[in-house]
Amino acid sequence: MLFEAKTAEAIASFTLSDHQQVFLRDVDVFLDYLVKNPVPVSKNKNQPPVKWAEPLNRLLSSPDVLTLKRPLTASYARIMGLLLLGRSSGLASLRPDSRGNTILHVHDSIYQQWQVMTDIERYFTLLEAWINRGYATNVGERISAIDNRFLSGFMMMFGGNDLWLGRAARDPGMWWRRAGPFNLTILKMAGLAEFQLGGSHREIHDLKLTPWGWVFLNACRKGFIDSMESGEYEDSDEQINLLSAITAIRSDVNSTLELPKPVPSTSYVLSVALGNKCKRTLQVSAEQLLEDLAEAILDAFGFGNDHLYHFQYLTPFGADRTVDHPAVNSRESCVTKTRLHQLHPFPGMKITFVFDYGVNWEFEIVVMHGSEDSTSDIQVIERKGKAPEPY
Incomplete structure (x- = not known):
């Protein structure tokens, strides 16, 4: 069983805060922008160009304020976080064009499913996608950990002496540099953690899990640990059955995104x-x-x-x-x-x-x-x- 009784109670009583509603609106802004502006991505990192990212940044609820003379798309932590959520959920996907370019676009059939989902269904679907399939390499970045996902990789290795115990991180700058600003931004946007930024968004202070983040992420962490101890850990895209466990607890979470199965060829x-x-x-x-x-x-x-x-x-x-x-x-x-x-x-x-x-x-x-x-x-x-x- 993924969730113990106290965690199940917390999930059953969870409601979206205003902050989390804003997060979901930013996801919709990102998707709407991508529907109207599909874009070629870089060959090596599959990242859109900065000229595409800058107008999108201005549309978000809390635009990143950068003082860099030549910022890159990767400098926009919020956009990179939204991109990782889009890629890991399947909402944003890549396709080749006739000229040999790779195009980032919204996946039509998955987006249609998204449009009829409730906010609470969207919230848990995005968290599941990020936790199970949020590989940093999917947006051209890497983190130094067990694997390239945040929870089962970096946070599993470095969270034990502070965040998992409900305390503030002793070296938040290390988390910002090595876990990726995009992962920490997802934590904050989803209401799982709090922190303060300074130094033109290049310094981080007071990184700590919220009460909701501590309960929810600890349960997911236990799911990964149990799979490793049972010898079933394979770094798979569906390592923990998160959504099925949530739908068993909440009657208002019925719809999730169904990813299309690959069509085999001869x-x-x-x-x-x-x-x-x-x-x-x-x-x-x-x-x-x-x-x-x-x-x-x-x-x-x-x-x-x-x-x-x-x-x-x-x-x-x-x-x-x-x-x-x-x-x-x-x-x-x-x-x-x-x-x-x-x-x-x-x-x-x-x-x-x-x-x-x-x-x-x-x-x-x-x-x-x-x-x-x-x-x-x-x-x-x-x-x-x-x-x-x-x-």
């Missing part, structure tokens, strides 16, 4: 680039082992298969995943046991194939689209540019 067209001028396009069966894909990529570029390698990618919610050569790791996710469809490919998905750890050749793979055409062999359907000499 085969996939992959663009594989080595540098800026050398590219190969492959058609690969969804059933192909990654071991065979590695062999085909190396052969297409004239490389011998004589070094260790791995595949690395982000899930749709930004979790880091690696599939290794069996000599590096022979677990279930090694290349001799993992087939392409198990990566849940989707158009625009990026996969890095790293070959030869002494040199670190990085082949950038982009899933162009799925196909219903079947293929038994991996086919090279287009070649562009001369491949470099491997040694």
Whole structure:
């Protein structure tokens, strides 16, 4: 059971404060702005440009006041927090366009569900999304912790001696720098924590969980700890069954966001680039082992298969995943046991194939689209540019 009796009572009696209502209005402002202004994001971080962020900042209830001469989008903590909530809930998603850009936009079917939800349903849905799927890598940032989520990562590691005991953080600046201003801003917007900012929003003071934040987050923390102690912890996108536990307590929480299931294809067209001028396009069966894909990529570029390698990618919610050569790791996710469809490919998905750890050749793979055409062999359907000499 996720919630003990006292926590269940607190959840049952919880009502949204004015502050939390403002938070939900800011989420709607963000979504409405994104509906009207879908935007290309940066290649490496999937972040929108600052010229897109600045007008949005002015529309929010408490705009960030920056004195930086050249602020980046990441400088706007509130926007980054809203972006992480949008990405982890599925409301804001990425799609490729015909020019090879990646576009941030509102996911129509999920947004339609959002529009008919009550405020209390929206509030708990956003918290669940952030706690279970709020990987910082999904908005181009990283935190140094067990994993890239705030609660199961950074807060699990560093909250024990102060915040979890109901006290103020002894070094709030460390939390601001290393846990990410966007995560702390989510805490504050959702009424889970309080803190004060100074020094043009670059200094933080008096970081402490609110009574509601202490009760709710402690229960979620216990859920993560229980999963680790039972050996079930897998850094999954649904680590704790938070929403089902809440709906069992509250009769007014009925609707949640239903994420669309990926549509499998028979085969996939992959663009594989080595540098800026050398590219190969492959058609690969969804059933192909990654071991065979590695062999085909190396052969297409004239490389011998004589070094260790791995595949690395982000899930749709930004979790880091690696599939290794069996000599590096022979677990279930090694290349001799993992087939392409198990990566849940989707158009625009990026996969890095790293070959030869002494040199670190990085082949950038982009899933162009799925196909219903079947293929038994991996086919090279287009070649562009001369491949470099491997040694």
